[in-house]
Amino acid sequence: MLFIALAKYKTKLSKEVVAQNLKDIEADTKGQVRYLGIYWTLGRYDTVVLFEAPNEKVAMNLVLKRADRMEIEILVAVPAEEGSPAGPV
Numbered sequence: 546m547l548f549i550a551l552a553k554y555k556t557k558l559s560k561e562v563v564a565q566n567l568k569d570i571e572a573d574t575k576g577q578v579r580y581l582g583i584y585w586t587l588g589r590y591d592t593v594v595l596f597e598a599p600n601e602k603v604a605m606n607l608v609l610k611r612a613d614r615m616e617i618e619i620l621v622a623v624p625a626e627e628g629s630p631a632g633p634v
Contacts (some may be wrong), residue, residue, distance in 0.1 A: 550594040
């Protein structure tokens with residue numbers, strides 16, 4: 546399954562917070578998560594992440610691991626050609 550994570554840091558970004566995030570990402574990739582893109586953003590969210598996971602439970606665990614540092618909203622992404630009976634929107 547494809548997911549989009551929209552994240553906002555709860556605290557000021559520091560070297561320690563970045564190091565912990567990198568450690569979490571490395572641990573995730575040894576498991577069932579495949580990161581397709583991680584982006585810093587301007588606006589409402591600090592980071593947008595595109596990743597694959599086998600199911601919603603794995604995606605939820607990814608969020609729970611980071612709950613002390615970030616507020617994260619997860620969206621399930623469905624390719625347009627798969628989500629509409631008429632084809633791409």
